[in-house]
């Protein structure tokens with residue numbers, strides 16, 4: 001998307017002029033009185049007709065009275081709860097709702113319509129929304145007609161009423177949004193097409209294009225390293241596991257002196273049938289998205305490779321397919337992880353923590369000082385927070401506040417779960433060091449604490465985004481629906497803001 005600034009919308013030949021408006025503004029403010037006059041009171045009519053709810057679009061044709069062919073009010077919801085997350089969601093949902101054509105968008109910020117909105121944040125949200133609007137789930141439709149309807153690309157974006165455009169910030173927003181679309185596309189891919197091997201090949205291509213070093217461990221190498229947990233999970237599938245490491249190294253000159261190495265570790269179950277502890281048939285097809293964590297890590301790494309923060313970062317993708325076969329791991333099996341910690345498999349559907357166990361151990365071996373894992377890990381996250389916020393757990397308050405700040409600034413929500421010692425006892429097994437499935441009580445927490453064991457004292461933070469990765473709650477209209485690419489924005493921001501501190 002080409003982003004430019006303009007002083008006025010009057011002569012702009014854009015398809016749509018968007019006017020963000022907070023709930024409850026009922027009179028045309030002086031700043032946009034000219035638009036209202038050009039439309040003989042049309043803007044006032046729109047204001048009267050809209051409620052300004054988040055993502056609400058109220059629009060009219062301008063019939064040659066204004067440069068842009070259409071004028072659309074975009075609701076931001078109530079001012080008192082407006083934050084970066086809701087601003088981003090408003091813009092993304094609204095652009096998605098605009099009729100066609102909408103290849104050239106203009107956004108005008110007026111302080112009377114949208115009091116308190118930060119121009120930099122709105123500009124960033126608009127760029128992101130323009131890029132995110134280009135994503136389509138309908139990638140496998142056979143006919144041109146049905147595909148054509150799905151061409152959603154926004155090619156130009158003109159920002160009006162922003163005193164000064166922060167170019168690097170706009171470009172970064174576009175890069176991060178492209179990376180988010182990469183993750184969304186992977187989550188949306190059918191599991192027969194996106195096997196661990198295919199995912200690794202995609203990571204090689206995307207990683208190399210972003211200037212990253214990419215290494216892939218196949219089943220033989222995983223075996224050689226004793227990575228028995230990921231191997232056990234993938235054992236039931238004809239498509240064997242892979243572990244991919246993407247490495248970003250800042251130039252010597254740019255490198256911050258803190259000596260930190262950030263590791264991002266993603267759960268990449270390309271399909272989660274549950275294994276022998278098989279899942280019910282309802283909504284099982286959504287388990288093609290159980291690689292959302294690995295997709296977020298790959299997306300973030302490509303953005304990091306392009307935006308070049310001063311901190312070195314490794315991304316680790318733990319790729320496996322959890323299937324049912326005569327070679328699948330069984331309930332009752334005990335597997336030895338790469339860390340040497342033994343795991344009793346009490347439920348083959350608790351596979352995510354097993355692949356991550358080896359991935360986190362791998363990060364420790366690479367010398368990571370800070371490990372952030374991200375996963376569609378538990379139904380417990382879904383029950384507790386739904387798609388509105390991802391659950392986080394950490395044993396490092398400094399890292400936790402960095403992640404919390406990065407998420408807030410990037411427009412994604414996280415919320416902490418406790419790590420009380422009492423929960424740890426639930427991980428005990430009569431036969432092995434850990435059991436993989438302590439049952440339904442506090443299941444998101446015990447899953448996180450299981451992972452913590454493998455971080456071996458390294459600063460660690462866990463992100464469970466089971467529900468935010470793919471919003472499919474019909475009543476949740478204030479969060480964009482479908483594959484979200486959750487995590488790409490916050491992980492990229494984390495790397496960008498991680499300086500020499502500590």
Ligand code: BES
Pocket residue numbers: 272274290347349350351352376377378379380382436437438439443466467
């Ligand atoms: N991939 C699932 C978690 C999940 C559920 C993600 C719904 C997205 C939407 C995970 O592997 C799983 O099956 N978790 C189980 C663990 C249980 C067996 C201990 C769960 O949370 O129910």
Ligand code: MN
Pocket residue numbers: 272274348349350351352
């Ligand atoms: Mn599972």
Ligand code: ZN
Pocket residue numbers: 269272290349351352376377
């Ligand atoms: Zn899973």
